[in-house]
Amino acid sequence: MTTEAFAAAKVNLTLHVTGQRGDGYHLLDSLVVFADIGDRLWFDPAPDLQIEVSGPFSDGVPTDDRNLVWQAAELAGWSGRIHLEKNLPHGAGIGGGSSDAAGVLRAFGGGDRAATLGADVPVCLTPRAQRMRGIGDVLDAVAPLPDMEIVLINPHVLVPTAPVFAALESKHNSPMSDVLPTFENADDFCKWLKAQRNDLENPARAIAPQIDVVVEALEDAMIARMSGSGATCFGLYQHGAKAAAKRIALAHPDWWVAAGKLLS
Template identity: 35%
Template sequence: MASSSHFLCSHHTYAPHNPKKLHFDSFTNAPLHRFYSFKPQGSSPLRKKLQSSRTHLIRAAASDPTTGRKQLEVVYDLENKLNKLADEVDRDAGISRLTLFSPCKINVFLRITGKRADGFHDLASLFHVISLGDKIKFSLSPSKSTDRLSTNVPGVPLDDKNLIIKALNLFRKKTGTDNYFWIHLDKKVPTGAGLGGGSSNAATALWAANQFSGCVASEKDLQEWSGEIGSDIPFFFSHGSAYCTGRGEVVEDIPTPIPLDLPMVLIKPEEACPTGEVYKRVRLDQTSQIDPLVLLEKISVGGISQDVCINDLEPPAFEFVPTLKRLKQRLAAAGRGQYDAVFMSGSGSTIVGVGSPDPPQFVYDDDEYKNVFVSEAKFITRSANQWYSEPLSTEETACFTQDVE
């Protein structure tokens, strides 16, 4: 496995097995004399690596025009060398703790294109990762038989009904590794929201398990395996923007057609929309007939607008949760000139207003919406061979509106 993949672990919060391990990140901005004065002693593997690294200096002789004396110039790419060195040390030491951001997604458009023989529906959708997400802390467990999951919110299953546990079981089955974990899920993404929070958690767990095992699987492996436990999970192994077909598990990475600084607001009422209940109410004769590739092209050329943000699951979701239709209508009416488009994400019940991070005032004023979930967000992507990072500007933006006594 290439060391560059394993070095991903050093970009996240973790503690190495060896508590005396040097933290090289603090070295990169240090003055040069700090490195020259560092003289490792003894013959440990780390010290040998440090000693050998000192031999990679490039020396150039030059004459001082005033004195005529020859001077020695030392050229040394410290950051590159220390990154490589930290890579080797990390690989040798392994990791015992890891904290990862687990972002959710929205469907910019979602077309239902047919009914399959297996009972599922074919869809075609532009999925995009957004900056709202959970945080998951993983720690190696001394147990070799069970994982332990905790969370900050009630109602989340903590056994193998949870996609995190399913993902860890799947990874062990596919790789033969025997790592078990203590996991804490800091949940911010609401459930039953059409935002893929659980699917993201599962993808993040697969990524984490792979880091703990020394990256024995490729990203492509993780993506293919993940489809066995959920249709939306493979998407999160894209780079953040993808055209998805089939049940959602056929993922085509595309360059993001949307400006990443385009803001949005997410509003989710208390009522949830169970995916199965929504799909049961789909009537193909009432879906849009526009070619989804035409929608994708329009977005790529002209950006987001109301006419391209089509979601064929809105009518069945509005049938299941009638108040959801009213919320979309009120948001669109109050936000004229404020939002480029207002639409439902996935199977609901989140309504998205793209173009502004601010909800209309009625969301705060009306008793009908006193307990809705409100969050601002932006579109995000990830770099190759790295997991998603939480943008600092959106940290702690999610909230619940409620009356204050």
């Protein structure tokens, strides 16, 4: 029988850089959410492990052990045919391969060793709002967030993570509050969110000025910000995300634009 998995886009609504360890790893404090926008996977039993890839971003995706999906299948001890429908752009800072790998581990086990595949894989195992701290290894569930819609935009600009961190003026910044508040509605949530930060946004904008244009295009959102280390940006809406995405896509046909809802 065919098994299916959904690999949701991961969005860092906040990203506070709070320190740097002696081994170079940065310490973070981030509110991570997931959207009903993402890749899809289908698994069929077979004697040998195989991967085939389709979808708008299938070009260049490896179909051997370089792919995190392959590595996750080996970690889970599963063998068979995997069809990966690649709907999320590459190197966009919204989960991508990490979420794909987590989809395999959710289906076949091995989640306790998810961190061996990458720092972002553990948070993707549970695609709902979480607080992520440390180097991504400290995860805490948060109270359910208000129902909200989201627009994701990537201008097809690659922003390498290392130069963004290198350009960060301060590596020791304040975290979010010890206890995150609960929110009665979307207005309260976005008001709180605006008081938080993505410490990587300014250095990423210096490297990729297109991020400025993307955030400006989301001017009708309740809040617009870059996710992670870029270059994907998000806009949160109470209603009307699909209409906003359509308007932006018409104005910028060379961008990847997608609309959906936050997963609760």
